[in-house]
Each structure stands twice: as C-alpha cells, then as structure tokens.
Amino acid sequence: MILDRMGASHDMIRDRFGWGSGGIVITSDGVWYWRLDADQHIRHYPIRIPEQTLAHFEANAG
Secondary structure (H helix, E strand, O other): OOOOOOOEEOOOOOOOOOOEEOOOOEEEOOOOEEEOOHHHHHHHOOOOOOHHHHHHHHHOOO
C-alpha cells in the first residue's frame, strides 16, 4: 500500500536547498517509486544511482 499526500518539504540534512511544494509526493513509472524531491537530493548530495536503475530510466524516457 502506498499512501500519498500533498505538502511542502525541505532539505533536513544540511539545508542545501529550501522549501518546495510537492516534495513528499510519491511518483512512479510503474516499476520504480520515488519522492518528487528526489532530484534535489541527487543534485546536492553524493547519492549513487544503480546502473540498472539508470538503464531502466533511459530506456523508458519520454
């Protein structure tokens, strides 16, 4: 079960990015699920995305 709700979120780790709307929203491509603000964390922190995940995203982009 996935519960979703609207709201604002911010970087609670080191406050590298401010508040944004919809950050706690969960989105999916039918296989993977992620928070809408995941891109902010990937930009600001050394988060490695597994090659399998990147290949999936590239194969199903756009």
